[in-house]
Amino acid sequence: MKDNDNMTSDWAFETQAIRTGSIRSGEGEHSEAIYLTSSFAYESAAQAQAVFAGDQEGNVYSRYTNPSVKMFEDRMAALEGGEMACASSSGMAAILGMCMGLLQAGDHVICSCSVFGTTFTIFAKYLHKFGVKTTFVDFTDYNQWREAVRPETRLLFLETPSNPRGDVVDLEVMAGIAHGNNPHNSKAWLMVDNCFCTPALQQPLKLGADIVVHSATKYIDGQGRCMGGVAVGKAELIKEMHLWQRAAGACLSPFNAWNFYKGLETLSLRMEAHCRNTMALAEWLDKHPAVEAVHYSGLPSHPGYELAKRQQKGFGGVLAFEVRGGRKEAWTVIDRLQIMSRTANLGDTRTTITHPATTTHCRLSDEDKARSGITENLVRIAVGLENIDDLKRDLERGLGQLLRSR
Numbered sequence: 001m002k003d004n005d006n007m008t009s010d011w012a013f014e015t016q017a018i019r020t021g022s023i024r025s026g027e028g029e030h031s032e033a034i035y036l037t038s039s040f041a042y043e044s045a046a047q048a049q050a051v052f053a054g055d056q057e058g059n060v061y062s063r064y065t066n067p068s069v070k071m072f073e074d075r076m077a078a079l080e081g082g083e084m085a086c087a088s089s090s091g092m093a094a095i096l097g098m099c100m101g102l103l104q105a106g107d108h109v110i111c112s113c114s115v116f117g118t119t120f121t122i123f124a125k126y127l128h129k130f131g132v133k134t135t136f137v138d139f140t141d142y143n144q145w146r147e148a149v150r151p152e153t154r155l156l157f158l159e160t161p162s163n164p165r166g167d168v169v170d171l172e173v174m175a176g177i178a179h180g181n182n183p184h185n186s187k188a189w190l191m192v193d194n195c196f197c198t199p200a201l202q203q204p205l206k207l208g209a210d211i212v213v214h215s216a217t218k219y220i221d222g223q224g225r226c227m228g229g230v231a232v233g234k235a236e237l238i239k240e241m242h243l244w245q246r247a248a249g250a251c252l253s254p255f256n257a258w259n260f261y262k263g264l265e266t267l268s269l270r271m272e273a274h275c276r277n278t279m280a281l282a283e284w285l286d287k288h289p290a291v292e293a294v295h296y297s298g299l300p301s302h303p304g305y306e307l308a309k310r311q312q313k314g315f316g317g318v319l320a321f322e323v324r325g326g327r328k329e330a331w332t333v334i335d336r337l338q339i340m341s342r343t344a345n346l347g348d349t350r351t352t353i354t355h356p357a358t359t360t361h362c363r364l365s366d367e368d369k370a371r372s373g374i375t376e377n378l379v380r381i382a383v384g385l386e387n388i389d390d391l392k393r394d395l396e397r398g399l400g401q402l403l404r405s406r
């Protein structure tokens with residue numbers, strides 16, 4: 001039984017994040033149940049036949065559909081403003097699933113070179129193996145995107161803001177390029193990885209994107225517990241991923257889906273707090289004598305500041321900064337921390353810190369590192385929800401040491 005059929009369209013984001021998509025089992029539970037079952041049973045052979053044939057609505061097997069997963073999908077579709085969502089076992093499975101559903105040999109993709117490393121691998125190595133060719137372009141250079149379009153281009157893929165330096169692109173301009181404003185008047189889909197902003201801060205579908213993908217592992221979970229992903233968009237596109245996934249089996253576990261839709265209930269509040277803490281830390285680092293530069297689109301000095309202010313409801317929870325010096329100085333700051341976790345995940349209540357050049361971006365060539373601004377003195381922080389003064393004191397352990405040893 002659905003709690004809220006036909007009631008959701010005029011609800012605000014926060015209400016939808018808590019209420020949309022809930023299904024009650026008939027036991028009257030207030031918090032949603034977890035439907036931890038692999039298959040579903042029927043009253044009769046005739047009912048089984050009708051459900052299997054698709055003549056009657058119902059579940060067959062959790063690789064196809066599951067009520068907990070459906071609750072998460074319906075809530076995500078509402079929050080992103082899409083017709084349909086398809087959840088998956090990880091963020092990468094969502095990206096791959098959309099590509100497998102929509103693309104075929106001979107198709108061409110254009111991808112930003114500032115994407116998550118494994119996304120790069122999917123396009124450059126695995127899709128390439130099956131005859132889908134990808135051109136990588138500089139993220140913020142609209143002319144490169146336009147000029148890379150070919151008659152057989154089917155997909156443009158990007159993340160905004162980019163990791164780790166927080167560069168931003170105008171999604172309306174990108175949707176224009178994808179939908180025909182290019183030398184061949186080719187029509188392609190624009191797919192946006194909205195993992196860094198979440199729908200609480202940015203809704204790419206409303207700006208013209210065709211598909212939004214997420215690593216739900218990040219802010220949607222919010223506490224660093226579960227792996228998962230989701231794609232949202234027009235039903236005719238998302239259905240293709242769903243059909244592929246029914247066959248390929250990269251489905252989301254009902255337990256993880258439950259964590260995610262409970263995570264969505266606090267998403268707006270958490271994103272507000274992540275943004276507040278990150279801005280405070282960026283401003284503090286910007287004035288610190290041991291810091292050479294801070295990269296956060298919330299600072300007016302950042303090249304993406306005006307666009308991020310217009311396109312996003314907040315500047316997000318990730319910043320990068322360059323210490324004065326090189327790798328040794330960056331590692332000193334990281335090694336002296338007592339609170340922040342030295343780990344690459346993000347979107348957690350706990351602040352995490354990385355040295356991109358030797359971890360998340362270590363496989364890039366020196367040339368690609370230089371192109372993406374991944375210098376040896378660069379440090380990335382995904383700011384959590386701890387007290388901001390504790391976080392500043394934690395960083396000061398290493399930054400102060402650098403000043404004393406000069």
Ligand SMILES: Cc1ncc(COP(=O)(O)O)c(C=O)c1O
Nearest residue numbers: 090091092116193195215217228
């Ligand atoms: C922006 C972005 N997209 C996609 C992914 C992949 O997500 P997952 O690890 O859930 O497969 C990540 C993971 O870090 C990411 O940061």
